[in-house]
Amino acid sequence: MLSRVAESIYWLSRYIERAENVARVVQVNLNMMLEAGEDPQQWWPLVNTTGDHEDFKKRFGEANQHNVIQFLTFDPANPNSIISCLRAARENGRSVREIISSEMWLQLNKFYLMVNEAAARHRIDSPNEFYSEIKLASHLFAGITDATMSHGEAWHFSRLGRKLERADKTSRLLDVKYFILLRSVADVGTPMDDTQWASVLRSVSAFEMYRKRHGRISPKGIVQFLLLDQEFPRAVHFCFNAARESLRAISGTQAGSTLNSAEECIRKLCSDFSNAQVDGIVSSGLHEYLDDLQTRMNLLGVGIHQTFFAKRIPESGKDPHGQRGQCAA
Amino acid sequence: MKLSDYKIEHFFDEMIGADGRPRSAVQHLARNLEGLPDGELILRQKSADRALIQMGITFSVYGASAGLEKTLPFDLVPRIIAGSEWNRIEKGLRQRIQALNLFIDDLYHDHEIIKDRVVPAEVISSSKGFRPACVGMKPPQGIWCHITGTDLIRHSDGEIYVLEDNLRCPSGVSYVLENRHLMKSLFPEVFKAAKVRAVSNYPLRLRDMLEYLAPPDVVAPHVVLLTPGVFNSAYFEHSFLAQQMGIELVEGGDLVVNDGFVWMRTTHGFQRVDVIYRRIDDDFLDPEVFRADSLLGVPGLMQVYKDGNVALANAPGSGVADDKVVYAYIPEVIKYYLGEEPIIPNVPTYICSKESDLKYVLEHIDQLVVKAANESGGYGMLVGPHSTKKEQEDFRQKVRAEPRNYIAQPTLSLSRVPTVVDGQLEGRHVDLRPYILYGKEIFVLPGGLTRVALKKGSLVVNSSQGGGSKDTWVLAENEAEADMASGAVMESQFQTQGTTA
Numbered sequence: 001m002l003s004r005v006a007e008s009i010y011w012l013s014r015y016i017e018r019a020e021n022v023a024r025v026v027q028v029n030l031n032m033m034l035e036a037g038e039d040p041q042q043w044w045p046l047v048n049t050t051g052d053h054e055d056f057k058k059r060f061g062e063a064n065q066h067n068v069i070q071f072l073t074f075d076p077a078n079p080n081s082i083i084s085c086l087r088a089a090r091e092n093g094r095s096v097r098e099i100i101s102s103e104m105w106l107q108l109n110k111f112y113l114m115v116n117e118a119a120a121r122h123r124i125d126s127p128n129e130f131y132s133e134i135k136l137a138s139h140l141f142a143g144i145t146d147a148t149m150s151h152g153e154a155w156h157f158s159r160l161g162r163k164l165e166r167a168d169k170t171s172r173l174l175d176v177k178y179f180i181l182l183r184s185v186a187d188v189g190t191p192m193d194d195t196q197w198a199s200v201l202r203s204v205s206a207f208e209m210y211r212k213r214h215g216r217i218s219p220k221g222i223v224q225f226l227l228l229d230q231e232f233p234r235a236v237h238f239c240f241n242a243a244r245e246s247l248r249a250i251s252g253t254q255a256g257s258t259l260n261s262a263e264e265c266i267r268k269l270c271s272d273f274s275n276a277q278v279d280g281i282v283s284s285g286l287h288e289y290l291d292d293l294q295t296r297m298n299l300l301g302v303g304i305h306q307t308f309f310a311k312r313i314p315e316s317g318k319d320p321h322g323q324r325g326q327c328a329a
Numbered sequence: 330m331k332l333s334d335y336k337i338e339h340f341f342d343e344m345i346g347a348d349g350r351p352r353s354a355v356q357h358l359a360r361n362l363e364g365l366p367d368g369e370l371i372l373r374q375k376s377a378d379r380a381l382i383q384m385g386i387t388f389s390v391y392g393a394s395a396g397l398e399k400t401l402p403f404d405l406v407p408r409i410i411a412g413s414e415w416n417r418i419e420k421g422l423r424q425r426i427q428a429l430n431l432f433i434d435d436l437y438h439d440h441e442i443i444k445d446r447v448v449p450a451e452v453i454s455s456s457k458g459f460r461p462a463c464v465g466m467k468p469p470q471g472i473w474c475h476i477t478g479t480d481l482i483r484h485s486d487g488e489i490y491v492l493e494d495n496l497r498c499p500s501g502v503s504y505v506l507e508n509r510h511l512m513k514s515l516f517p518e519v520f521k522a523a524k525v526r527a528v529s530n531y532p533l534r535l536r537d538m539l540e541y542l543a544p545p546d547v548v549a550p551h552v553v554l555l556t557p558g559v560f561n562s563a564y565f566e567h568s569f570l571a572q573q574m575g576i577e578l579v580e581g582g583d584l585v586v587n588d589g590f591v592w593m594r595t596t597h598g599f600q601r602v603d604v605i606y607r608r609i610d611d612d613f614l615d616p617e618v619f620r621a622d623s624l625l626g627v628p629g630l631m632q633v634y635k636d637g638n639v640a641l642a643n644a645p646g647s648g649v650a651d652d653k654v655v656y657a658y659i660p661e662v663i664k665y666y667l668g669e670e671p672i673i674p675n676v677p678t679y680i681c682s683k684e685s686d687l688k689y690v691l692e693h694i695d696q697l698v699v700k701a702a703n704e705s706g707g708y709g710m711l712v713g714p715h716s717t718k719k720e721q722e723d724f725r726q727k728v729r730a731e732p733r734n735y736i737a738q739p740t741l742s743l744s745r746v747p748t749v750v751d752g753q754l755e756g757r758h759v760d761l762r763p764y765i766l767y768g769k770e771i772f773v774l775p776g777g778l779t780r781v782a783l784k785k786g787s788l789v790v791n792s793s794q795g796g797g798s799k800d801t802w803v804l805a806e807n808e809a810e811a812d813m814a815s816g817a818v819m820e821s822q823f824q825t826q827g828t829t830a
Contacts, residue, residue: 002577002595002596003596004583094385094568106383
């Protein structure tokens, strides 16, 4: 398929997934406030999760419920706000409208219009309902994608984008929350601590599945579950496995042949995750581990770009036809 | 809803005859409209508007703030054309396209028509659409104008006239298909009873025509649609047609010329392209031949085309006949090449570069429609009777300064169709743009796009100037021609879990 089209589909699903993840962290924080009482300190980690700390400080100063929600939901100047993500997703969707199914376009459009109307009102009447709707709209889009689009190359690019975005957001969330939560040593083992950890799980819809698997809530159990679990769909390892499958399907790589740079990256990530032990990760520093993981995910992104999306020109004197089926990086 | 309140005034009305009664072809629809309870019409209109926005069937407006999108307003009441009348129109369009194709081919080769003094040489050489780069070119299968969207109007005398030929990149056919889709869901009962000719096979016909143009040695031609990109006002249509045809939608940057062929950049290397349905004007097609500053086209494309290794539709250079001065000669062109009288007449046209015509135009500018010869989309135009003294004076100066660039026509009173205005029906002026495909044979899509000037009294139907559209129903003369109405309910029973059948 066209490189430009592949890139648009990949980013379309990344942006939808990103919007969903922002909605998740905001909603969980709102709920936590209800249980633990209003605490402005609890809003900083949200800004950190999206990685735009500096920009926020410059424009808004101190974090509080109102400005963080505006910043993350409706701020058009924040490229990672929900509205910005949906605009970007829709622009990408528009440029591949003939590739995606009509049902996908319709849902994308409805999703965008829903958030855009709320943005025009500058006000959310019922936050809980609003963020739930966003999560559902994203799920609906993913479900429609799986149910109405042929599971060929375009679909694999869309899955690749969704899984990598999800892996990225789960790891960031873990990083921010772990750092913040362990800092308040006095709270460890108190009911407050449990509430906060439960909220980390809830923000990735992992609370119930975690209970089934590990029972008691413990920091290590959570790290194990959100990073290394191979069955929970928002766990980083699970996402990597799916991304690897899609990359393999896209490249059409046979066993034993050379891998392109993207495949090589994901192969190493998957094998490292298979061998990783949660005790080792925590004792040598979770933050350092996650930092390194972010760097490696960025490299994977670069590999995907260079292998599939970057504009190349045919080598002169050579029949470009002969290059079909290759993925020169 | 009572049709008796509806006023046709002194216009030709497509639905109601001069006697105040519905024309025979329209009786089904008229009965149905009269049977609608009060307020129902506005409900269905709202439901149609909502559907358009949710489907994202929008166009962007040039000159407006970036990213502004509008839907083309859709009016519920269809325009209906009797089968027998349509047959005559179709015959006229075939005749015209055939003559136009011979004409364009002659202009780029032997100029017989100029030598025989039917068309003056300077009219052709001064036409902006004439491309010296195309002289001597032989387009695949000898066809230049593959896709045409001829604009037709009906005057108060009841006669249909050709207003413009539109041989470059006529747009709007996607609205024909989407409007039909909407009508079937909004008025399934009327639709079924009326027996309307189908339009849904257009994308398939278009694809067949494009494949027919492929270089002869290619077994399974690779056809693409070349768009200027998402910011083009017709992007929705480009994307829609590519999807419906099942071909790739490409931008200039996706294509590259190498070793005498056109290739597209894919995730698996480069893939050869054989036929390009281009929705980019000649000017922007190839910066090495036409405008050097174009970022939309493909450098080297014209050489590949000239060598016969890629087909382009429409053929570059075919826009020469879109010039409104050239248009004035088309009735003579038809007689010259086919030896036939034109079946559909032209609107009488004053050519301002002719001295006697110029004098008449300047004296009667308040009664005429003056048009720039090379503009489209309703730009560069004066409607005399609806203009101010100042606008008239501005146009007099423009015409005097550049007579070659202007023509004038009598202000025709376009026919009207009942249109929903605030929940009631009022007459609004319409035109009609049928679509014609010229491949192995000539195919005319039954009906076409009916554009409607939604502003009261306005004669300008262009979407950029406050126009909307209607579904166009050409009635079938027998059952076999009729479109199937959708919405049929499946009668069978399904088994469900835990029940015994």
